[in-house]
Amino acid sequence: MFSNQKILVIGGAGFVGSNLCHRLLGENPDQIVVVDNLLSSEAFNLPVSNKIKFIYGSITSDVILNSVGKDFDYVFHLATYHGNQSSITNPLADHENNTFTTLKICEHFKEVTALKKNSILFCWMHCCSENF
Numbered sequence: 001m002f003s004n005q006k007i008l009v010i011g012g013a014g015f016v017g018s019n020l021c022h023r024l025l026g027e028n029p030d031q032i033v034v035v036d037n038l039l040s041s042e043a044f045n046l047p048v049s050n051k052i053k054f055i056y057g058s059i060t061s062d063v064i065l066n067s068v069g070k071d072f073d074y075v076f077h078l079a080t081y082h083g084n085q086s087s088i089t090n091p092l093a094d095h096e097n098n099t100f101t102t103l104k105i106c107e108h109f110k111e112v113t114a115l116k117k118n119s120i121l122f123c124w125m126h127c128c129s130e131n132f
């Protein structure tokens with residue numbers, strides 16, 4: 001399914017994201033682009049491969065989002081504040097990083113016809129997953 005595909009993994013250095021990258025590499029993708037600000041992870045979680053391009057930064061930044069581009073077959077959005085405590089202690093920051101960012105990613109890719117059907121996977125808002 002992912003053979004020769006170009007895949008974006010947002011939050012790809014995290015627990016789920018880095019395991020996903022390991023798994024995707026086994027399917028011989030063309031390239032995996034990872035965007036992560038290492039808020040709750042370490043870059044060494046990522047597999048070492050010339051097929052992985054790591055972009056350090058927050059996807060909340062328009063500069064980062066635009067630099068990522070739109071030329072992808074699949075997009076996985078796994079960036080989040082770690083744990084769900086922040087939604088209680090600081091709901092505005094949590095909303096800014098999680099909900100608002102997810103909407104921005106939808107906006108960024110909404111006109112992109114090259115994306116495969118149902119190809120943006122959100123594993124988002126702490127254990128609430130949806131396919132679009």
Ligand SMILES: NC(=O)c1ccc[n+]([C@@H]2O[C@H](COP(=O)([O-])OP(=O)(O)OC[C@H]3O[C@@H](n4cnc5c(N)ncnc54)[C@H](O)[C@@H]3O)[C@@H](O)[C@H]2O)c1
Pocket residue numbers: 010011012013014015016017035036037038039040041042057058059060078079080081082083097101123124125126127128
């Ligand atoms: N871990 C689980 O067992 C589990 C189970 C079900 C669902 N989920 C969901 O999967 C998603 C990922 O969870 P996880 O356990 O991998 O968390 P994690 O904290 O290990 O990974 C999140 C990653 O997102 C990065 N990140 C945070 N904000 C960012 C930003 N603004 N820009 C770029 N990167 C950013 C972090 O640095 C980290 O690498 C969450 O939505 C979580 O609710 C996790």
